[in-house]
Amino acid sequence: MKRLYRMAGLCLLAGALGSCNRYLDTMPDTRTELNRADKIERLLVSAYPTLLPMGFTENRTDNVEDNGRLFEDSHIGNHEAFFWEPSSGTAWDDETNFWSTCYSIVGTANQALKSIEELGNPKELESARGEALLCRAYTNFIWVNVFGQAYNGRTSDKDLGIPYFTKPETKLERAVPRLSVAKVYELIAKDIEEGIPLINDDRYSKPIFHFTTRAAKAFATQFYLYYEKWDKAKQYADEVLGTGAVSNLRDMSKYDKLTNADEICNAYIRDDEPANLMLIVTRSLWIRALTSYRYAHNGHVASTQTYRSPGPWGGYFPVYDRLFGSNNGALYYPKYRELFEITDVVARTGQPHVVALPFTVDRVLLWRAEARVMLSDFDGAASDLSAWYVSKKGQAATAQQISDYYNVVINPTDPDDVREAMIRKQETVSKPLHPKFDIAAGMQTNMMHAVLHARRILSMHDGTRWDDIKRYGIEITHKLYTGETMTLKTDDHRRALQIPASIRSVGVEPNPGY
Numbered sequence: 001m002k003r004l005y006r007m008a009g010l011c012l013l014a015g016a017l018g019s020c021n022r023y024l025d026t027m028p029d030t031r032t033e034l035n036r037a038d039k040i041e042r043l044l045v046s047a048y049p050t051l052l053p054m055g056f057t058e059n060r061t062d063n064v065e066d067n068g069r070l071f072e073d074s075h076i077g078n079h080e081a082f083f084w085e086p087s088s089g090t091a092w093d094d095e096t097n098f099w100s101t102c103y104s105i106v107g108t109a110n111q112a113l114k115s116i117e118e119l120g121n122p123k124e125l126e127s128a129r130g131e132a133l134l135c136r137a138y139t140n141f142i143w144v145n146v147f148g149q150a151y152n153g154r155t156s157d158k159d160l161g162i163p164y165f166t167k168p169e170t171k172l173e174r175a176v177p178r179l180s181v182a183k184v185y186e187l188i189a190k191d192i193e194e195g196i197p198l199i200n201d202d203r204y205s206k207p208i209f210h211f212t213t214r215a216a217k218a219f220a221t222q223f224y225l226y227y228e229k230w231d232k233a234k235q236y237a238d239e240v241l242g243t244g245a246v247s248n249l250r251d252m253s254k255y256d257k258l259t260n261a262d263e264i265c266n267a268y269i270r271d272d273e274p275a276n277l278m279l280i281v282t283r284s285l286w287i288r289a290l291t292s293y294r295y296a297h298n299g300h301v302a303s304t305q306t307y308r309s310p311g312p313w314g315g316y317f318p319v320y321d322r323l324f325g326s327n328n329g330a331l332y333y334p335k336y337r338e339l340f341e342i343t344d345v346v347a348r349t350g351q352p353h354v355v356a357l358p359f360t361v362d363r364v365l366l367w368r369a370e371a372r373v374m375l376s377d378f379d380g381a382a383s384d385l386s387a388w389y390v391s392k393k394g395q396a397a398t399a400q401q402i403s404d405y406y407n408v409v410i411n412p413t414d415p416d417d418v419r420e421a422m423i424r425k426q427e428t429v430s431k432p433l434h435p436k437f438d439i440a441a442g443m444q445t446n447m448m449h450a451v452l453h454a455r456r457i458l459s460m461h462d463g464t465r466w467d468d469i470k471r472y473g474i475e476i477t478h479k480l481y482t483g484e485t486m487t488l489k490t491d492d493h494r495r496a497l498q499i500p501a502s503i504r505s506v507g508v509e510p511n512p513g514y
Contacts, residue, residue, distance in 0.1 A: 034115035037124050041203070044128060047109045047135035048209070048280050051101040052356050053146050054463030055093020055286045056081050056497075060488075061465040061476065062431075063306060063456070064295050067329045068481040071294035082295035082478060084488060086498035086514055092285045095146070096500040102143040102162075103169075109136040111168040130198025134211040137191035138219055138358075140164060140184060141226075147511065148181040149496045150470040151226055152436035156182040160496070160511060175507025185227055192220050208271040208279050214240050215278035218359035221367045226471065228437055230374040237368035240277075241361065246384070248274035248361045249391035252319035261324050261334035268335045269355045277359040281339075284354040290332040290461055291325060297460065299327030305428045306457055307333060312385075312405045312450065313394025320392065320457065332461060356462075362388065366455045373447045374439070378403075381447050388454055399447065406430045406449035407442075429453045434473030434490045448472075470495045 034040050058064065059081035066082070073079055077091030089096040112132040116125045140162065148161040161184040163176040179187075201212045211219070217236045224233040250273070258264050269279060290296065302308045307320040325331040335357070342350040369384035378399040386396035397405075408426045410419055426432070430449045439445055452468055459465060469476060473490040480486070488494065493513030504510050 034111070037119075037122070037128070040112050040115050040119075040125060041128050043108065043112050043115075044131050044135065045209075047105060047112060047132060049101055049105050049139055049142065050281070050283045051093065051098050052280070052282055052284075052358075052463065053098060053142060053466075054356070054461065055284060055289065056087065056091070056095055056098070057146070057463035057466035058461060059289070059293075059295050060084055061463075061469060062474075062478075063297050063301060063460060063465055064478075065298050065301055066479065066481045067294050067296060067298055071292070071329060073294045075289070075293050078289055078293040078295050083486065084492075084494045087500060089500055089502060093289070095497055096502060098146065099143075099500050099503055102139050103165075105139045106136055106143075106165050107169050109133075109139070110165060114168055126198050127200035127203045130195040130200075130216075131211050133191040133195030134199070134216050134219065137188045137195065137223075138211075140191075141188050141219075141223060144181060144184045144188075145226070145467060145470075146497050147499060148184070150436075150467070151181050151185050151228070153228055154436045156180060156185070160509065163508075175509075178509050188223060189227065192216075192223060196220065206271070208276065209281070211278065215359050218277050218364050221364055221371075222359075225367050225371055226467070230371045233371040234368055234375065237364050237371065240364045241368065246361070246365055246387050249365065249388065250275035250360065250362050251391065253393060255319070255322065262337055264322060264334045265337040269357065275361045276357055277361065277364075278357075280356045280358060282354050282356055283351055285338070285352050286354050286461075287336050287338045290336065291330055293330060296330035296332075298329060298331050302331055304424070305453075306460055309429065309453075309457075311389075311394070311429070311453060312397040312402045313389035313392070317392045317394055317457070336461060362391075362458055363455075366451060366458060369454075370448070370451045373444060373451060376444065378443055378447055381451070385450055385454060388458075399443070402450045403443045403446035406446040406453070431474050431476070434475070435471060436473065 034043060056077060059078055064082065075091070076088055077094050079085075080087055080091075087095040109132045113129065113136075116129050116132070119125065121129070144161045149155070149159045157180050159181040160178045161181040162178055164179050164184055164187050196213070196216045199211060199213050199216055201207055204210045204212065217240045220236040221233050221240065224236065255264050255267055258267060267273070269276070271279065297306070302323065307323060308316045310316055320333060322333065323331050324334055336354050339353045339355065340350055341353060342348065344350065365384050365388055369381045369388075372378070372381035372384065382397065382399035382402055385402060390396055406425070406429065408422050408430045410422045410426070412419070414422075430446075433439060433445060433448060439448060452472065455468065456465055468474070475487060475490050477485050477487045493511065496511050498514045499508055499510050
């Protein structure tokens with residue numbers, strides 16, 4: 001990334017970088033100042049999350065292993081996530097800071113909405129209103145997915161979600177009730193449907209950092225997929241991708257001539273990369289966790305389940321075999337880097353930032369493939385998967401070929417090597433699925449394994465594998481270097497993270513089971 005772009009990105013979100021207030025902190029009361037359209041539009045720069053869950057959800061997944069005593073077990077957040085423990089509230093990228101960030105960001109969006117209303121909802125602020133609604137919806141979406149169980153049509157009307165604020169909060173001194181997960185999703189859907197038609201991309205000076213129409217529809221695709229509304233998810237995906245051949249998937253072969261991790265990352269997060277639909281600049285130490293902590297992605301996981309794993313596409317994706325780190329320890333693909341913003345030149349201190357990519361063309365394609373599987377459009381899903389395979393220098397495959405690859409049949413009369421291969425597959429890329437929605441055995445389940453495998457590779461280090469583990473009821477095991485194992489069962493209460501202690505102390509209801 002050019003220095004000009006890096007600084008522009010940081011400056012653009014400068015207002016957001018200081019928004020990680022604690023839950024009880026007083027939010028700035030800017031109502032008397034927000035009396036012009038340009039002021040409200042500037043406020044919305046700080047209505048995007050400045051901390052995402054990846055710093056504490058990725059290490060809860062099956063993407064990581066214990067790399068042994070050669071690495072110090074000194075980072076409390078890394079340890080707590082791997083052992084599925086509640087946060088102690090002492091790490092930078094942790095649940096406490098995340099809750100506080102979401103609370104603050106929702107408050108900013110609500111302040112913008114209130115100010116627009118006080119100005120009489122003028123036409124020139126129509127797009128700003130749409131952006132504020134989408135920022136509120138997105139923040140609540142990632143918030144409820146962390147602290148609530150995965151949405152499902154069977155239990156979400158009873159499962160605890162989060163508070164859903166629709167008015168500015170200046171100070172919270174009361175025990176705000178948590179709505180059900182179902183109710184939170186209902187309110188998110190309302191904000192999305194109201195917000196998208198209002199967006200006007202021409203209002204943005206730097207569109208890549210905002211909810212443009214395409215980014216908003218990409219978010220709607222993900223949301224309705226999680227909401228089990230497969231038709232709507234596909235509808236929005238089609239509006240982002242079109243219904244013909246998909247263009248602008250990430251061409252990673254152009255990174256081949258780049259020689260170091262920083263160069264690859266700079267190319268990955270460029271604002272003019274056609275695959276990128278929206279960038280978010282976060283305040284995070286996440287990249288340090290990828291490179292040096294004991295519990296991390298490693299060569300064994302890469303070879304059997306992620307970057308170097310075989311699939312219907314062939315042996316492995318060569319474009320992803322640009323891994324940095326150590327095969328015996330933390331191994332990562334450099335799509336993230338730390339951008340350090342110096343705030344005190346003399347002391348050389350400042351704020352660490354990581355640029356995240358919540359919405360890309362590749363993500364939307366795999367979300368559509370998932371929707372198509374659930375709609376029993378297996379040929380359509382195979383077409384989407386094949387487009388992704390080929391874009392990563394793999395080979396295309398038919399629905400039957402894909403299904404056959406992920407099919408697991410363990411027959412006691414088979415030769416030992418055949419049975420062992422089936423068991424390995426069941427323990428890696430074809431882990432049993434136990435969602436709280438209906439999915440048929442055979443073709444539909446196997447095609448879903450294909451989607452989950454591809455997305456696992458695409459979303460490595462993003463923390464969103466945790467969402468799929470929750471949504472599909474996937475049982476995972478963490479094996480310690482000593483040989484001991486720990487298993488997170490399908491119905492384990494720890495799939496909904498515990499409400500931080502500082503939040504519970506003001507009377508917010510905790511999650512049960514802890």
